[in-house]
Amino acid sequence: MSSVWGRNLKITVFGQSHAEAIGVVVDGLPAGLRIDTVELQAFLQRRAAGGAFATARKEADVPEFVSGLVDGVTCGAPVTALIRNENVRSGDYSELRDHPRPSHADYPASVRFDGANDIRGGGQFSGRLTAALCVAGGLCKQFLKTKGITIGAHIASIGNIRDKVFDPVGVTAADFLTDSFPVQDENAKAAMQELITTARNEGDSVGGTIECAAIGLPAGIGDPLFDGLENRISSIVFGIPAVKGIAFGNGFDAAELKGSENNDAYYMDGDTVRTKTNRHGGILGGISTGMPLTLKVAIKPTPSIAKEQETVELSSKSAYMLAIKGRHDPCIVPRAVPCVEAALAIALADYLV
Amino acid sequence: MSSVWGRNLKITVFGQSHAEAIGVVVDGLPAGLRIDTVELQAFLQRRAAGGAFATARKEADVPEFVSGLVDGVTCGAPVTALIRNENVRSGDYSELRDHPRPSHADYPASVRFDGANDIRGGGQFSGRLTAALCVAGGLCKQFLKTKGITIGAHIASIGNIRDKVFDPVGVTAADFLTDSFPVQDENAKAAMQELITTARNEGDSVGGTIECAAIGLPAGIGDPLFDGLENRISSIVFGIPAVKGIAFGNGFDAAELKGSENNDAYYMDGDTVRTKTNRHGGILGGISTGMPLTLKVAIKPTPSIAKEQETVELSSKSAYMLAIKGRHDPCIVPRAVPCVEAALAIALADYLV
C-alpha cells in the first residue's frame, strides 16, 4: 500500500499503465484557489511524450477534473483529476509475466503481489503514473505561486555530459527553463542529445541527473528530525521511477570537504539574514534558511532496452534470453525534470497549506 | 512536529541535548521478543562518544527501559527507553542565541520556533538524539535477526580517502565490522584517522560517506510509489543530523551509465532468482529483489569548528565573528555509522512486524 502521500496536503495517486485511467486526488488545497488550466496543461506537456528523444507513445495527458473545482476554483473538497489511458497496446507485453525484465519491477512485484500484479506496460510501476504526480504538482506550483515560491529544474547531466549548475545563491526564476529538454549550456545540450540518439540507435539507453531549486521559500519552514525538508522531499521524490539517489545542497561533495570549506557564513542583507555561499542548499536541521533550496536527483538509465538480455523463465526456472519489444524512452531524464519539480512542489505545499 | 516515524512500527523520539533526558518509544514490536541487553549495549557503545577521533563529552548511554518489557521480553505495550543527560555543561552555550552558528540549525530553528527553541547544545537538533534512534534501531536489529536479516555498515570515505566498498552481490555478515572506526582497508583507515587528527589540530572538521547493507531480506518486501523501500528508508535516514544525500545501489554512478551497463541480469541459483550484478542495490520498483540492499549516505563535515567564522548578531542586525567553544567531534562519520544501521533497521522492521 503506498498510493497516498502527505500530512496536511494528501495526494492519492491511482492507476496503471494500461488501466482504464490513471489519476490523482489532491486533498487539502485551500478553498478559493483559482486554477489556471492553461498553465497547468503547459506544465503537463513538458512531461508528456513527444520529440525525438522520448518514447513513440503519444499521450495527450489532458486531465478531466471530476471533483473539487467549482467554475475553476477549489471549493475545499478534494480535487480529483482523471486521465484516460487511450493509446494502449496490450499485446506488446504478453511475454513478460514469465520473463521478468532486468532492472524493472516485474520480478519483485510478482513476488509482492503473488503474481496478480498488472504486468501490462509495467502496471502501477509505470512512469505513466508520473502524469498524475505532475497534475498534483502543477496544482501545488500554482498554490506556491500565491506564496511567492517558484520551482524550477534542469537536466544537470546525461551520461557524463554536464550542464552548468544553478548559482546556489543567486538563482532566479529567469533561470528556470520550460522547454522539453531544459539545459542551460547549449553545447552541453547538443552533446546530450547526440548521446541519447546514439543510445537509441544502439538499442540502448542512458541515465542522468536533474538539479531542482525552489526560490522564495521563507526561513523557518520545515521540522526537525523525521519531518525535515530532506525527509519529506526524499520520501516523495523516490516515488518517481528510476530515481536512485537524492542530495541536497552540495550533497555528496560536502563529504569531501572540511567544515571550514563547507560552512556557509551568515551576513545581513538589509534586514534579512542570508548566507554568502549556499552549500547547505537552503536547509539546516530540516528547516529552510531562506536561501534557495537546491537538490540533485540521480536517474538510472531506462531499463527497457532493445538489446537482448539475460533473464529467467519463472515457470521453468531456467535461463532465458529476452529482447524487449515495444516503445521505450532511450532516456527518461528530460521527462523526469517536471516530475522532480512536481514532487518538490507537493512536498513544500504540504508544509504551507 | 516530527518526532514520530513509522506506519506499522512507530517510533517516537524525544529530548534535547541538555534536557533532563532523551529517549524513544517503540510501538509495534511483536510481543514475546526477548531483548538481549548486552548485545543492545554493545551496539549503543559504537555510537557513544569516546576514542581519539570523537568529542570529549563522555556519554554512558545506558537506556533505562521504563515500559514495554516484562522480564526482558516485549509484552506488546510500547517499549520506552530513557537516557538521562548527565554530563551537561549549559554554560558553554550562552552566546549562541544571538549569534547563530554557521551551517547549524540555530538560525532556522529560531525562526521556526519564534526564538523559543532550546539553544543549549543544539537542543532537539543535537546529534545526541541519535542515541535514542540507536536504541530503537538496536531493538529492530534484534527483531530482524529473528527473520534472518542482518545489517552492517562501514565508513566508505573520510574526505577524499575511500575504503573499499562491499561486494554488492556477495557481502556477508562477516564483512560487518563492529569496532568504533569500521573501515575494511587498513591503509585507508590509517589515512582517515590521520586526516581527522589533522583537522582537529587545525580546529577544523571533515565529512565522509557511509555504506550500509542489509542481507537476508527476502524478495517482495516493500511497496510501490510512495512507500517504496527508498522512500521509507530515506525518510528516516535524513533524520540523522548532517546527512545531506542518500543513494541506493550504484546511485549517482548509475546516472553515467547506459542501460546495458547498468541492468542486472537475472539467473537461477537453484530455485532462487538472483541477479549476476547488483547495481540496483536490492531494490526495484520500491520492492526488495532478494539481493543485498545497499545504500550510501553523505555526511557533511561537523559545522562546529574552533576556527573563527563570520555570522550575524540577530539583535543588532550586524556582522559578528564567532569562535565556537566547547566539545565537538572533528568528524561525526564514525559515530554516524551505527545510526545509519539503526535507521535502516527501523525502516525494514516497519515492513516486517
Add this chain to the structure above:
Amino acid sequence: MSSVWGRNLKITVFGQSHAEAIGVVVDGLPAGLRIDTVELQAFLQRRAAGGAFATARKEADVPEFVSGLVDGVTCGAPVTALIRNENVRSGDYSELRDHPRPSHADYPASVRFDGANDIRGGGQFSGRLTAALCVAGGLCKQFLKTKGITIGAHIASIGNIRDKVFDPVGVTAADFLTDSFPVQDENAKAAMQELITTARNEGDSVGGTIECAAIGLPAGIGDPLFDGLENRISSIVFGIPAVKGIAFGNGFDAAELKGSENNDAYYMDGDTVRTKTNRHGGILGGISTGMPLTLKVAIKPTPSIAKEQETVELSSKSAYMLAIKGRHDPCIVPRAVPCVEAALAIALADYLV
C-alpha cells in the same frame, strides 16, 4: 482535509453532490481478490435512492472501475471506482449560499472554506458521497467473506418505534436482511413506514437508529488504546452524515447496570472460549473476543424539511424565513443501513488485510 481514512487499507473518498463525479480509491486490498460485481451492485442498490420512503432523485450508482482490477481481479494497485453524477438539477440550490439551512453543514462549511465551498446539493457534505463509501465497503465485505466474516445491519428504530434487536450471542448471517427496508419485526416495519409517510406528508422528517453486527471475527483482532476497534470503527462511522452517536454492545444501557449485571461470564464451548452473554459487544480493551461484534448508531432526522424554518441572511445579517425546495428523504435511516455496514467492513478490513 479529511478524505482519506485508514492505516493498512486506505480509502480516499472524493466528489461533491453536483460535481462531475464522486468516487473512491481503495488502496491495500490484497492482490488476487476476485470482485463479484453482481454482488457489489446488489449491495450498492440497497443504498441507492428508490421506493416510497426515500428521495425522488434516481441514482443508478453503477461504479466504473478505472484502476486496480485486471479481468475483475485485484492486482495490488489501488482500486478506483468512479460514479458519474448524472441526475443533477443545480438550479434548485441557488438561494442557499446566503441562507444556511438549519442543522445542515452550510453555515460551518462556509466559515471553514471562506465561502468557497460547493453549496450545490450539499457539496462534499452530501449523503451522496456515501455511495462511494459503499463501494469501498462492498469491496471490503467481499474481502472479509474470504476470512469467514459477515456483516449485517437492520433498522433498530424509527422515531420511537423499535425493531427487535439481534441476539447478541446467537446472531447468524440468516438474520441479516438485505431488502431496502430491513426490519425484523413485520409489525414494527409497518408502523415505521407509516410514521415516515406521515412525516413526508407533513413536510417533515424522522430519525432512527441502526444496529449492526459482524460475525465470524476471531478473537484477538484490534489494538489497545487509540487503535482499538471502537476507536477505529467510530472514526469512520461518523463519516456518514447525520450520525450523532455510536455505542458498542449494550452501550449506554451499560451505564445503568452493576458490574455483576453487566459482566459477561466466560465458558468453554469445546475448545473455544465464549461468553454466556454479550453485553460487551464482542470487544474488550479494543480487541475482539470472538463473540459477535455489535454496535448501534443514532441517525438524526433529515434536516432538509419542507416546513418553513428560521434562519439568517448572511449578507444582510438579518433574520430570514427559509422553505427548502427540492428532493429530500423524509427518513435517511433505511439508506444509511448499508452505509453503516460499509463503514464497519472497511474498519475491520483495515486490521485484516
Add this chain to the structure above:
Amino acid sequence: MSSVWGRNLKITVFGQSHAEAIGVVVDGLPAGLRIDTVELQAFLQRRAAGGAFATARKEADVPEFVSGLVDGVTCGAPVTALIRNENVRSGDYSELRDHPRPSHADYPASVRFDGANDIRGGGQFSGRLTAALCVAGGLCKQFLKTKGITIGAHIASIGNIRDKVFDPVGVTAADFLTDSFPVQDENAKAAMQELITTARNEGDSVGGTIECAAIGLPAGIGDPLFDGLENRISSIVFGIPAVKGIAFGNGFDAAELKGSENNDAYYMDGDTVRTKTNRHGGILGGISTGMPLTLKVAIKPTPSIAKEQETVELSSKSAYMLAIKGRHDPCIVPRAVPCVEAALAIALADYLV
C-alpha cells in the same frame, strides 16, 4: 500498535500499570507556551485515586517533565512527561494469566499478544494509563485557554440517577465543577454516592455517564468526512477504558425526533450567527458552528468486582470460579470525568495548533 494519536498534535502514550513508569510524549504544541504546573497538577489530582468512592491505591501522579520545556516554557521539542509507578503490588495478580477476568481485556489481549501481554494490573489496558492522557490533556487545556476555549464535564448519571444536564445554549465556564465528584444537583450527588457505597459494600460496581462541553470554540473548526470533530473526538475518547458509547448534542435522543423538532434555528446575535437551540451539539458536517460543543459518554461498570464470577481456566480448558482480589474502584465514573475532558482537549488542540 496504537499508542500514537494525532495529526498536527501527536501524543504517544506509554507504560503499563506495573511497569517502571507510564508517560506521554506530546509533540506539536506551539513553542513559547508557558506551562502552569500548579494548574496542571490540580487537574491531574481530579483523576488521581482518593476519596471514599475510589480505589484504595494511592497515586501521587506527579509527572516529571524530562524534555520539551525550558524554564517551564515549551521549546518546540516534544514535551515528555514521566510518572513513576511506585505503589505496585505485583503479587495481587498472579492467578489472572490462566483465568481471564470477565469483561476485562485479559482474554482478548492474551490472544492478541500470544500470551506475552503484561497481565500485572491490567498491563497497558489499565485505567492507570489515563494519568498520561490527562497530562497531555492538561497541557492542551492550557493551550486552548490561550485561544479562549474552555472545557468542562460532570457526572451526568450513576446507575439510573441523573444529574441535570448543561444548558446546551448557555453553558459557561462557571458551570464547570472541578471537585473530585462533580455533580451539579446536590440531591443527585448524594444519591449517586449512596449508590456507589452500596455497590462497594456488596462487592459490586456501578456505571454511569459523563457530559462534557467545550465553550469558546469558534465556528469553522473541523473537517468534512473522516476528520470531522465527531470522528476525531470519538477516536480518542474510546481510548479511555470502559467507554462503550459516545453521542454528540442530543445524540440518541435525536433519533426519536422529527426534523422540525430537532433542527436548530439560526438567528443573528449582533454580528454573530447563533442557533436558538443546540441539539446539534455545536457540530454540523463535522465542523464547529460556534455553539457549545457538547457530548455524552457511557462508562460501563468497573468489571473488577469482588463477587465470585464464572470464567475459564485457559490451560485446562475448563470452567473456573474467580474471585478478584486487590484494589478496585466501585465506580470509575468520577475519575473518568477529567479523562473525557483531557481527550476532548487533545482532539480540539489537534485542529488548532
